[in-house]
Amino acid sequence: MAIGKLFIGRKVRELRAASNATQSQFAERIGISTSYLNQIENNQRPVSAAVLLALADKFQLDLAELSTGESDRLLSALAEALSDPLFDNYAPSLQELKLVTQNAPGLAHALITVHQAYRRNSEQLASMDDRLGRAVAVETTPYDEVRDFFHFVDNYLHDLDTEAERLAGELGLRDNSRHAVLADHLERAYGIRVVYQPMAENALRRFDAESRILTINPYAPAETRDFQAAVQIAQMHAAERIDAIARGAGFRTDEAVDVCRIGLHNYFAGALIMPYQSFLRAARELRHDIELLAARFGASLEQVCHRLSTLQRPGLKGVPIFFARIDRAGNITKRHSATKLQFARFGAACPLWNAHQAFEAPGRIIRQLAETPDGVRYLCVAIQVNKGLGGFRSQQPSYALALGCEISYAEAFVYADDLNLTDRASFEPIGISxxxxxxxxxxxxxxxxxxxxxxxxxxxxxxxxxxxx
Structure with a gap:
């Protein structure tokens, strides 16, 4: 759509009414067709420079005054804001813009205000960049784009999930033979040989396409080694599907597409190791005991929690949960919520949330009954975990895994046992940020x-x- 043009339908209608003219008469006086005038008055077309001059000449009005109508100014300002390269993949129609400005003007004003703040900050940072002689990132990062993508697809990708489940059934994956099955499939199907060899800089996996050798670090935990083999299968087996999803997501940069591919490889690997229907049955049977689920599927606690957050298959959904991974500084490095609880996009999480307490009791499940300001109550579970490779000198970052559900689903979780779910005083007040x-x-x-x-x-x-x- 054309941006920067003037939509002054209301002003033109007021001007015509003041002159007691019909559309036909008014159109004739300014030298345009009646249909064009009708489109102008309904904000379906902007006024041209010739029409503006005719209006100024025939009615002796200041051109600036023609754009003072609130809806018309709002429509023009909103169109300008949405023309920013920030919204490259969204080109709203005029009708969409009219619906927003006419029916939700407060929302339009809020978006314009946010965009103006973004522009001011960008200009200030650009100025700082010139003075300091270094680049300053002011736009959404590819990582943030991809995180939003997974959030808005409800952390579930049906085609990938069902294909991974089908392949798991075909391979006959069993808990006590997963490693051998994955390695054998890589060699039989793709001629890729799996070897175990320490690698520099704490690398977990390296694939050499020329030699067809997949090297996996033997010092990684067993569940990590299996997961990395499954990631390689995802890259080979689902390459076309994954590329189509990543390219069709509308990312603004190639970097975001590349980051998304990694996320999709990991998604397929998790769905292969923990096939949807068998994992859902186990989650219900074990009442979402994440330690028992990890033992049954040979997965890490983080892999289990992440998989629980993906159980959104239409007609076969699991309990809607929230899941987050938090580092010691309070940064939320992974997040998804199928509940009313939505994590803050910026800033730290509420200090009263039990996720922070997990660092004080390494390896122990921390439970909390919590209530947010909107009155919704939750069962919250948190546990601290370490990642990385073994060895005295290896880096082992520490995280808290947070998992929970709205209280109406709490009976499906073993962690709700012996907690008083009916006494309001049992619930601690928490916020978002x-x-x-x-x-x-x-x-x-x-x-x-x-x-x-x-x-x-x-x-x-x-x-x-x-x-x-």
Missing amino acids: CRICERVNCASRAVPPFRRRIFVDPDRRETTPYRIG
Whole structure:
């Protein structure tokens, strides 16, 4: 669509009404067809420069005044904002823009305000870049794009999932023979030989296409070695499907496409090792005991939690859960939620959430009954895990895995046993992040919430140095 043109339908209608003219009469006076005037008045077409000049000449009005209608200005401003390269893969029609500005003007204003802030920050960072002589990243990263992609497909990809399940059945994967089956399939189907050999810089896997050798680090945990073999199968078996999904996702950069492919390889590998229907049955039978599920499928706790978050097959859905991986600094490095609880996109998570406590009790399941400000209650489970290879000098980053469900599903989890699910006092108040949490009396608050006034009394000090209005 053309951007930057002027849609002044309301003003033209007002001008015509003031002159007591029909559309036909008015169109004739400014030298255009009646149909064109009708389209202008309904904001289906912008006014041309010739029409603007005719309106100024015939009615002696300031051209600037013609664009003062609120809806018309809003429509033009929204169209301009959406023309930014940031929205390269979205080209709204005029009708879509009209629906937003006419029916949800507050939303349109909010989007324009956000875009303006983005532009200002970009310009400031660009200026800083010139002064410092270095690049400053101001746009969404490829990693963020891919994370959003998985979020908006509900962390479930039907074609990949069902194909991985079909292949698992064909291979006859069993828990006690998975390693041998995966390695044998790679050699028989693709002529790829699996060898185990330490690699530099803590590498887990390396494939040499010329020699057809897949090298896997023998110091990695057994479940990691199996997963890396499954990733190689994904690259060979589902290459076309994965490429079609990644290329069809509308990413803005090739880097995002490449990152997405990695995510899709991992998705296929997880679905191969933990086939959907057998994993769903086991989750129900074991009441979502992640340690028992890990033992049954020869997978890591993280692999199990991640797989639980993908059980969104139409007609055969699992319990809707949230899953996140958090590092010691509070950064959420993986996240998905099929519940009402949605993680903050920016900033740290609520300090009252039990995920943070997991670091204080390594390897132990931490349980929490929690309630968010909207009144929804949850069963939350967290456990600290280490990743990396064995050995004294190897890096072993530590993470907390957080898993949970809305309280109406809690009986399906072994972790709900002996907890009082009916007593409201059993539920701890938590938020999403301090910047958007509306709780006014939280002693753990880090910063005031947006859009709320604060009051400072120099003669009174509580847990925070201000009151929230």
